[in-house]
Amino acid sequence: MGGLEGPPKPPTEARGAPAKPWHPSIPGHRRAPKPPMAARGAPGEAVAPLDSGTARRSRSTPRFRGRFAVVALSILMMDPVRAAFDRIAEQYAADFADELARKPWDVERLRRFAAACPPGPVLDVGCGAAGHIGRFVAELDTRVDRPVIGVDFSERSAALARRLNPALSFVAGDVGALPFAGGACAGILAFYSLIYAGDEATAALLAELRRVLRDGGRLLAAVHAGAGAQRFTEYKGAAIDVELHHRRPQVFAAQVRQAGFVVEAVEVRPPYAFEHATERLYVAARASS
Numbered sequence: 001m002g003g004l005e006g007p008p009k010p011p012t013e014a015r016g017a018p019a020k021p022w023h024p025s026i027p028g029h030r031r032a033p034k035p036p037m038a039a040r041g042a043p044g045e046a047v048a049p050l051d052s053g054t055a056r057r058s059r060s061t062p063r064f065r066g067r068f069a070v071v072a073l074s075i076l077m078m079d080p081v082r083a084a085f086d087r088i089a090e091q092y093a094a095d096f097a098d099e100l101a102r103k104p105w106d107v108e109r110l111r112r113f114a115a116a117c118p119p120g121p122v123l124d125v126g127c128g129a130a131g132h133i134g135r136f137v138a139e140l141d142t143r144v145d146r147p148v149i150g151v152d153f154s155e156r157s158a159a160l161a162r163r164l165n166p167a168l169s170f171v172a173g174d175v176g177a178l179p180f181a182g183g184a185c186a187g188i189l190a191f192y193s194l195i196y197a198g199d200e201a202t203a204a205l206l207a208e209l210r211r212v213l214r215d216g217g218r219l220l221a222a223v224h225a226g227a228g229a230q231r232f233t234e235y236k237g238a239a240i241d242v243e244l245h246h247r248r249p250q251v252f253a254a255q256v257r258q259a260g261f262v263v264e265a266v267e268v269r270p271p272y273a274f275e276h277a278t279e280r281l282y283v284a285a286r287a288s289s
């Protein structure tokens with residue numbers, strides 16, 4: 001988060017290939033196959049009560065037992081990061097939707113990204129419930145052919161971002177298995193979404209970002225600088241379980257290079273007074289040919 005720019009787990013399981021090109025503005029864009037959680041319903045969602053007779057009868061049927069097993073398995077398999085952001089989506093959007101008004105450093109890096117980015121689709125990966133990073137870039141210069149698509153594996157965050165930013169597109173999907181064809185995108189913003197996994201899993205996420213970027217496409221990533229990891233078990237009263245990994249600038253830059261990028265800038269800034277108190281690391285890179 002800006003503050004809970006927090007922690008993910010290694011990319012979750014690959015979800016299999018979808019069938020048809022889906023996103024109208026990206027050739028080869030494919031709808032993400034439903035992850036195991038998709039069928040579970042968002043936390044807090046109302047469930048129609050069964051009358052007790054129906055409930056008794058239903059529980060005895062193989063169909064009910066099958067569904068129960070699927071739901072239980074899904075809960076066990078749910079990525080805690082995804083679960084956390086599903087749970088705090090509304091609060092997160094309220095806390096971060098306007099943060100760029102107070103972050104001139106970030107605004108300047110986003111402007112540079114947009115100026116360097118070739119025309120074409122830009123992904124905002126781990127866009128969060130506010131979708132504000134992608135929105136800022138989308139609104140910079142509407143003359144440029146630059147549709148922005150937010151991607152987040154928290155379905156509740158993606159749905160809220162869609163509601164808050166009706167002019168943009170949002171997709172529920174995992175950064176580790178993006179529902180886009182190779183080379184389909186011109187730019188990628190990754191603000192505080194590459195912070196939840198260890199080094200090995202992060203390398204795999206970066207490789208996936210490189211896959212969907214065309215040669216010469218641009219990446220701008222923001223993460224927490226430093227070493228080690230921090231665990232968060234609560235966000236403003238909501239229980240979560242998220243590990244936030246800090247990145248050593250040179251190590252992270254080397255990982256970006258390793259994934260097939262030319263690193264153009266590695267910058268660290270101190271936290272703003274209103275942010276979680278970690279230094280912030282920004283890496284700007286170009287997809288190498």
Ligand SMILES: C[S@@+](CC[C@H](N)C(=O)[O-])C[C@H]1O[C@@H](n2cnc3c(N)ncnc32)[C@H](O)[C@@H]1O
Pocket residue numbers: 001002004005006008009010011012081082085096125126127128129133151152153154157173174175176190191192193196
């Ligand atoms: C700290 S928030 C950052 C949101 C926004 N980019 C910002 O800067 O405020 C991290 C977001 O990344 C999403 N996320 C983390 N790991 C992800 C993954 N592997 N695939 C898709 N989304 C992911 C989370 O669901 C969450 O919405």
